[in-house]
Amino acid sequence: MTTPDQTAVLKARELLHQARAVIFDFDGLLVDTEYAIYSSWARVFASCGHPLPLDLFNQCLGSGYTHWNPGDHLEQLTNRTFNWETINARRQEEIVRDLEHAGLLPGARELICRLAEAGTPMGVASSSSHRWVDGWLNKLDIMPYFQTVVCRDDGLPVKPDPALFLKAAENLGMPPSQCLVLEDSQNGTTAAFRAGMPVISIPNRVTEQADFSLATSKIRSLTELL
Template structure:
């Protein structure tokens, strides 16, 4: 699959770093403290997008009939999330794949519905940023995933036909966005999104390691 790609576009959350699980855990903890459950199958609706797609805030308020001080709750959640990610480690195969693409001269683009502050900071901490040609994040295009805008902007900036760009996603929202943009798609479901049907993707993998030649699997 890599052989047919002139550039590789990576989603960030859940593909490069498992940020999604600690985020979900903070929501689950909050729901349980209010006597409610938050099944993964329900929460996963917002993965790869934002709360305009589905909102845990609105969902909790609907379940309880209460209003919450989100301006206080959410900063406290962010502290918990950062504590859980204190020693970040890239997901299996990420570093090897980046190094392989970088050595081959294949552009690496990170395309995320999250902010530049979030994505760029973690890429720096993971020491991956020197290999990244471009990051396209929330605010760089009119709409985020599942709209195709972020991927269309990445295609525009990388100056390649969309069908020569391979998108790696862990979310259905992101996969839909990539398909609408005309890109090749490879889904690598995370422990949150593996309950979803990714049959719309060109290929579904268990790990990024499966994209690599055996000789490149050196860091895991």
Template structure:
């Protein structure tokens, strides 16, 4: 029986992944180049991507780049875009339904706590989450399963009693490694990823497509209510 739902944050609840791509893509555009999405996407949901956009941009332009200055510009632009972004469709409705079904609600994010807390509070959904686990809590972020295991532990459930909601391969792999069924809700930055081959239990276009109970039914793990 499923007793909890655990959500990723970036790209799943709030599409900050598109914000990040647009922010760094603007730096590329200034020099007449396009940021390659498939390479950029290698770092979605994790830290330490094999693709370094700073090195790539410098190689493409042949210019010596001030990495710290570029990073500061990117981070400022990302924050501005994220602050203006809206929750992905269906987020509030799914959280409300999870609450009404008596499910515990957690969050597992490779981002740092300050970033997650800032946006949960600003978007008015912090109140739904009984447990948050972020990069501040682990040595290794996704695709390592530690974040999901800690979130499940904090909610007082076994990993197999929780359903993870993810948007990226790195996040999905973390949940699978933790022993959780996974529902993938791709965003524009991750739709090209092969989630089926990587063993996603269910792939849906949007959290607004169907009620949460229907999603749980489709993966054969609906929470029975008295």
């Protein structure tokens, strides 16, 4: 008898086999950037005597603070205003420091290479900036594998709006229903669902408690697709 986890993996592999194109999220899916970002915010909250629960922080993951902003929330909690330019500059330094030796998450490079060998078109759709995403893709030597990279500074609404995924599908020349999305966040999973795309959700240590009920399949790691 197969377990629910095994059934989900088999379903995910079948989705991958059927896909005519694959669209990847970036943060938390290809590189474990989200824990460093969360930790930087948690330190700011702790300095003000407040915790930052992961279930609360998950509201902003995948949406670029558009739908919930930790800074706004902290100001409401403390009834104070902060110099966010200074704080965010320090946070960015901490994030860069914490991610200095970060690489691709397990299974990512092998999956991308296998898809490329099979001639499957690939794209990235992210609510982060091109500077951030393109910088990482180039640093990790995987940019050439992607036919399109769509980010928030392309002038599109961020996730959970489906616009980023729909634009990526358009750039790949594929109908949305034939593009498989790989996501790690609730907002990203919702965006893919709204775009009419099958979506495999792969939670990480920051997003593991989020709601993935809209996912077509949910697995534990990209390695399970190999």
